[in-house]
Amino acid sequence: MISDKIAQLLNEQISKEQYAAQYYLSMSAWFFAQDLDGIANYFRVQSKEELMHADKMFDYLNDVGAEIVVGEIPKPPHEFTSHIEVFEKALEHEKTVTRSIFNIVKNANDEGDFATVSFLQWFINEQVEEEASASQLVTKIKMVHTNPSALYLFDQELSQRVFTAEPAK
Numbered sequence: 001m002i003s004d005k006i007a008q009l010l011n012e013q014i015s016k017e018q019y020a021a022q023y024y025l026s027m028s029a030w031f032f033a034q035d036l037d038g039i040a041n042y043f044r045v046q047s048k049e050e051l052m053h054a055d056k057m058f059d060y061l062n063d064v065g066a067e068i069v070v071g072e073i074p075k076p077p078h079e080f081t082s083h084i085e086v087f088e089k090a091l092e093h094e095k096t097v098t099r100s101i102f103n104i105v106k107n108a109n110d111e112g113d114f115a116t117v118s119f120l121q122w123f124i125n126e127q128v129e130e131e132a133s134a135s136q137l138v139t140k141i142k143m144v145h146t147n148p149s150a151l152y153l154f155d156q157e158l159s160q161r162v163f164t165a166e167p168a169k
Contacts, residue, residue, distance in 0.1 A: 002108075006116055007066035009104045010057050015071035016100055017054035021047045023076035023093060027086050030078065036151070038159030039083075042137075046090075048163040053123065056166070060119050083151075087141045091134040098127040 002010075028043035061068045080086045101123050108116040144150035 002064050002066050002113055002116055003111055006104070006108055006111065006113055007061060008069075009107060010061055010066070010116075011069045011071060013100060013104060014054045014057045014061075014068075015073055016097060017050050017057065018073050019076065020093060020097060021050035021054070022073060024050060024090070026076045026078045027080070027090065030080050030086060031083075034083075036083075036155045038155035038157065042158035042161050043086075043090075045161045045163045052166060053126070056122075060116075064115065083141050083145050084138070087134070087138045091131070091138050094127065094130045094134045098131060101127060 024043045024047040028040045028047060031037070031040035031043060058068060077089075080089070101120060105117055105120050105124065108114075108120065140154060144154045
């Protein structure tokens with residue numbers, strides 16, 4: 001059994017993950033409008049991953065008998081000024097998610113809730129990967145954004161990303 005405080009933090013994180021999914025979907029739509037379907041695909045897959053993260057947390061709350069409270073999801077931005085801006089905002093957002101997950105882990109540790117700490121270890125590892133990937137993409141988009149041929153190749157590279165669902169528990 002987890003405390004009401006940890007359950008609340010996890011419920012809030014579910015909403016944050018769902019917001020992230022909407023944010024990345026908005027980014028995907030922006031790139032589709034730029035006829036950069038490969039980059040749009042990258043963000044679409046990212047959106048699906050965020051929903052999977054929310055589902056994992058939802059299932060965990062259910063497994064430990066906590067109340068699940070579906071929260072509001074704010075409307076994400078949908079207008080961006082440049083390719084670079086989108087990737088920089090994605091990196092900023094991943095850092096925000098990481099801080100939020102660390103906060104839940106800290107609170108769970110403070111309460112001696114080792115089950116939740118153990119559950120969240122997967123998310124900590126995931127965030128390390130997410131931030132590294134987002135940082136690399138910022139570097140790459142900065143290299144290619146003014147070179148149409150390089151941007152085309154970057155777009156092709158990101159078109160190869162596919163969503164892989166986690167195996168059922």
